[in-house]
Amino acid sequence: MMGLPLLIAISCLFSLTPFVNALSNSVGRPMVVHESRRDIPPQYSHEGSPHPETLVSLRIGLTSSNRDGLEKALFDVSVPGSPSYGKHLSMEEIKNYTSASPQSVTAVTEWLAEYGISDAQLETIKVHDYLTFSAPVSAANHLFDTEFHSFVHAPTGKRAIRTSQYSIPEDLRSHISIVYPTTSFDLSAPRGLSVSYSNVKRAADGEPLEVESPKVDPSCANTITPQCLQDLYDIPKTPASQPSNRIAVPGLIEYWAQYADLQAFLERLRPDMPPNTTFSVETIDGGTNPQGPDKAGYEANLDIQYTVGLATGVNTTFISVGPNNTDGAAIGFLDVVEYLYNMTDPPQVMSMSYGYEEWWLTPSLARHICDVYMALGARGTSLVFGSGDGGVSGAERNDTCTEFLPAFPGGCPYITSVGGTYSINPELSTNFSSGGFSGYFPRPSYQEQAVAPFLENLGDTYKGLYNASGRGFPDIAAQSHNVEIITGGETVYINGTSCSGPIFASMVALVNDRLIAAGRPPLGFLNPFLYKNTQIFTDITDGLPNAGCGTGGFNATVGWDPITGLGTPNFRKMLEAVGLPSDN
Numbered sequence: 001m002m003g004l005p006l007l008i009a010i011s012c013l014f015s016l017t018p019f020v021n022a023l024s025n026s027v028g029r030p031m032v033v034h035e036s037r038r039d040i041p042p043q044y045s046h047e048g049s050p051h052p053e054t055l056v057s058l059r060i061g062l063t064s065s066n067r068d069g070l071e072k073a074l075f076d077v078s079v080p081g082s083p084s085y086g087k088h089l090s091m092e093e094i095k096n097y098t099s100a101s102p103q104s105v106t107a108v109t110e111w112l113a114e115y116g117i118s119d120a121q122l123e124t125i126k127v128h129d130y131l132t133f134s135a136p137v138s139a140a141n142h143l144f145d146t147e148f149h150s151f152v153h154a155p156t157g158k159r160a161i162r163t164s165q166y167s168i169p170e171d172l173r174s175h176i177s178i179v180y181p182t183t184s185f186d187l188s189a190p191r192g193l194s195v196s197y198s199n200v201k202r203a204a205d206g207e208p209l210e211v212e213s214p215k216v217d218p219s220c221a222n223t224i225t226p227q228c229l230q231d232l233y234d235i236p237k238t239p240a241s242q243p244s245n246r247i248a249v250p251g252l253i254e255y256w257a258q259y260a261d262l263q264a265f266l267e268r269l270r271p272d273m274p275p276n277t278t279f280s281v282e283t284i285d286g287g288t289n290p291q292g293p294d295k296a297g298y299e300a301n302l303d304i305q306y307t308v309g310l311a312t313g314v315n316t317t318f319i320s321v322g323p324n325n326t327d328g329a330a331i332g333f334l335d336v337v338e339y340l341y342n343m344t345d346p347p348q349v350m351s352m353s354y355g356y357e358e359w360w361l362t363p364s365l366a367r368h369i370c371d372v373y374m375a376l377g378a379r380g381t382s383l384v385f386g387s388g389d390g391g392v393s394g395a396e397r398n399d400t401c402t403e404f405l406p407a408f409p410g411g412c413p414y415i416t417s418v419g420g421t422y423s424i425n426p427e428l429s430t431n432f433s434s435g436g437f438s439g440y441f442p443r444p445s446y447q448e449q450a451v452a453p454f455l456e457n458l459g460d461t462y463k464g465l466y467n468a469s470g471r472g473f474p475d476i477a478a479q480s481h482n483v484e485i486i487t488g489g490e491t492v493y494i495n496g497t498s499c500s501g502p503i504f505a506s507m508v509a510l511v512n513d514r515l516i517a518a519g520r521p522p523l524g525f526l527n528p529f530l531y532k533n534t535q536i537f538t539d540i541t542d543g544l545p546n547a548g549c550g551t552g553g554f555n556a557t558v559g560w561d562p563i564t565g566l567g568t569p570n571f572r573k574m575l576e577a578v579g580l581p582s583d584n
């Protein structure tokens with residue numbers, strides 16, 4: 001809930017203040033820059049200054065009272081062999097770590113009161129606590145020692161009042177994690193990750209099509225179907241049996257999943273499944289669920305067809321996220337996770353094929369979102385994302401970059417990032433598979449042993465283009481070329497790591513089904529388990545490098561690499577790793 005607008009009298013007071021002191025505001029608190037961005041995201045342009053009395057709605061995210069405690073708790077429940085392994089946390093237990101301390105609430109409230117803002121609302125229903133209020137631009141400029149400007153987003157004509165940097169009082173640094181939307185741009189065009197699709201089935205260029213695999217039909221070299229993946233990764237066709245087992249598939253930016261396309265897909269490619277197998281839909285932020293060939297979104301259809309059509313019998317929920325999000329910059333990225341977090345029984349797996357360039361988000365916003373992933377992971381949900389489709393240049397191909405651009409959320413250590421492969425015998429790395437090292441998040445301990453040898457072999461190559469102490473991604477990989485779907489009634493073939501994410505998410509859901517049947521908890525946050533059980537994966541050691549930023553990119557190598565991670569998964573080996581029989 002937003003607070004009431006400020007009184008006009010106060011905005012007049014501020015508009016009479018002709019200058020903004022760079023070091024301290026009028027009340028005399030020393031100020032420090034809290035967030036700044038070097039550049040505005042593509043397609044936005046500066047439009048001038050808004051009228052000083054234009055109201056802006058602002059949210060101050062308060063620092064968690066014990067963020068590090070939650071991280072420790074997450075690892076305790078996610079590291080196999082730890083005494084608390086699998087004992088996922090309740091919402092109340094998590095809130096105990098993430099809620100703001102009373103001192104933070106008081107300190108920030110007092111500061112706002114110095115500016116006549118006495119109606120800020122304390123919002124405590126989300127993972128983090130917030131103080132929310134509206135203020136005239138002139139007051140907000142003064143409060144945050146900044147200058148808000150108007151920006152316009154060319155493709156949509158949407159306008160936004162934002163700033164390139166803002167400050168907060170130095171003595172409140174430990175109490176405030178983020179203020180948004182400030183420096184955060186509503187990226188109304190986040191990427192569905194599928195780079196490209198075609199309705200013409202083509203042989204892959206110059207690939208070893210003739211190499212036969214003992215278990216996979218040769219046609220799989222040209223077209224990937226559920227059957228190909230079942231054979232390649234040993235994924236069972238047996239229906240899941242546990243009604244409580246669920247996958248959530250968020251759909252952003254008006255990509256809608258179609259019931260008719262799913263049915264046609266199942267009839268054609270899963271004739272063994274009841275053709276009326278469907279998905280349920282939930283909507284948030286004013287989301288909708290329109291049906292009809294002209295409403296078909298290839299991203300949403302891909303995500304739904306390779307969860308429902310591969311995680312046989314697992315309840316799948318499409319979450320249609322509308323435009324009315326409250327997460328400032330993140331077009332529902334944050335809202336959808338908050339929504340799942342708030343469920344009595346959250347889904348055990350979330351598969352999401354959307355991403356950004358990491359630099360589009362400020363470090364504070366990236367950390368804020370990543371901490372919400374941490375909270376959902378602590379509740380026992382596995383978060384699976386495609387790694388991105390721009391190779392070393394991020395979510396999308398970029399040839400002009402002068403440093404590698406990591407993708408978000410691949411760099412967040414609490415999610416599992418899935419890169420892309422093609423071909424079947426052997427599987428090879430593909431050029432668009434995003435990978436590299438986060439510029440914002442340090443390398444988590446669970447991957448130290450896997451990543452160190454790669455960096456050692458790399459030596460000084462690309463020195464200065466990436467941050468060698470950053471979190472390496474992707475974690476693993478899966479097929480990502482010529483993946484057959486039906487959209488708007490037509491068969492099309494998709495290339496992109498958008499394919500890889502749902503494939504792996506489905507395998508995790510099928511493992512969870514057997515764990516739940518055995519009375520055990522679901523896998524939850526996966527990475528400590530994956531990096532402790534590298535034998536689950538077929539190491540990808542050859543293929544195309546993930547070129548970008550005018551460089552050749554990284555190569556797939558023996559062991560972990562920043563293009564295919566630990567390799568491609570095998571379902572039977574996953575079952576063995578969790579101590580379940582793998583013979584059915």
Ligand SMILES: *[C@@H]1O[C@H](CO)[C@@H](O)[C@H](O)[C@H]1NC(C)=O
Pocket residue numbers: 066092093096
């Ligand atoms: C909340 O945290 C405190 C210590 O930080 C602990 O003593 C208490 O048991 C926790 N309560 C819950 C419900 O987890």
Ligand SMILES: *[C@@H]1O[C@H](CO)[C@@H](O)[C@H](O)[C@H]1NC(C)=O
Pocket residue numbers: 196197198202203204205422481482493494495
């Ligand atoms: C997808 O990749 C294959 C190579 O495996 C290529 O032949 C095909 O043209 C690509 N499809 C699109 C739509 O780019």
Ligand SMILES: *[C@@H]1O[C@H](CO)[C@@H](O)[C@H](O)[C@H]1NC(C)=O
Pocket residue numbers: 242243244313314315
């Ligand atoms: C799906 O979940 C609903 C409730 O969430 C449950 O009633 C239903 O039985 C489940 N369906 C299957 C096929 O497991």
Ligand SMILES: *[C@@H]1O[C@H](CO)[C@@H](O)[C@H](O)[C@H]1NC(C)=O
Pocket residue numbers: 274276277278
């Ligand atoms: C699908 O069809 C079968 C047989 O016609 C029916 O028993 C079943 O209830 C249907 N399932 C759904 C989800 O509609």
Ligand SMILES: *[C@@H]1O[C@H](CO)[C@@H](O)[C@H](O)[C@H]1NC(C)=O
Pocket residue numbers: 285286287323324
């Ligand atoms: C979303 O916002 C638009 C414009 O502000 C409004 O017209 C619409 O009613 C909202 N939708 C919902 C479901 O809240």
Ligand SMILES: *[C@@H]1O[C@H](CO)[C@@H](O)[C@H](O)[C@H]1NC(C)=O
Pocket residue numbers: 125126338339342
């Ligand atoms: C969480 O769910 C409860 C009902 O279960 C609802 O009242 C509340 O508004 C929800 N909070 C959020 C942040 O969605």
Ligand SMILES: *[C@@H]1O[C@H](CO)[C@@H](O)[C@H](O)[C@H]1NC(C)=O
Pocket residue numbers: 039041042357398399400401402403
């Ligand atoms: C490509 O990279 C350059 C340099 O980092 C950046 O300025 C530009 O905005 C990027 N383009 C896109 C589409 O991200």
Ligand SMILES: *[C@@H]1O[C@H](CO)[C@@H](O)[C@H](O)[C@H]1NC(C)=O
Pocket residue numbers: 389390391397431432546547548
């Ligand atoms: C990958 O290779 C294909 C074919 O050579 C090319 O069209 C595409 O732009 C490349 N993608 C990236 C991200 O480099």
Ligand SMILES: *[C@@H]1O[C@H](CO)[C@@H](O)[C@H](O)[C@H]1NC(C)=O
Pocket residue numbers: 438439440441442443467468469470
């Ligand atoms: C590299 O990453 C580390 C950890 O995330 C960070 O502390 C450091 O500032 C980064 N260095 C550069 C040059 O960005």
Ligand SMILES: *[C@@H]1O[C@H](CO)[C@@H](O)[C@H](O)[C@H]1NC(C)=O
Pocket residue numbers: 461545552553554555
């Ligand atoms: C990738 O492999 C090619 C061919 O072996 C080699 O020329 C290139 O230097 C390698 N690149 C890196 C970054 O290791």
